[in-house]
Amino acid sequence: MFRNMARRPIEKTETYLKYGFVITEHKFHYCPKCKSVLNAGPNHTPNYCSRCGQKINFSGVVWTKDRELGFG
Numbered sequence: 191m192f193r194n195m196a197r198r199p200i201e202k203t204e205t206y207l208k209y210g211f212v213i214t215e216h217k218f219h220y221c222p223k224c225k226s227v228l229n230a231g232p233n234h235t236p237n238y239c240s241r242c243g244q245k246i247n248f249s250g251v252v253w254t255k256d257r258e259l260g261f262g
Contacts, residue, residue: 203216
């Protein structure tokens with residue numbers, strides 16, 4: 191029933207090691223229902239979660255570039 195109602199993704203900012211040594215800050219988008227990472231970006235915004243089928247609405251999401259914080 192609620193799967194067909196579009197919901198906004200959950201946005202979290204996390205850090206990871208890019209190229210194995212550059213600490214990079216990235217905003218990940220998660221499904222609001224199953225909490226899996228959505229394969230989304232400024233050039234591709236899926237309409238549905240590939241894992242649970244929840245309809246996703248990316249309107250209003252501001253896309254930012256990854257920010258390099260330094261070397262690890």
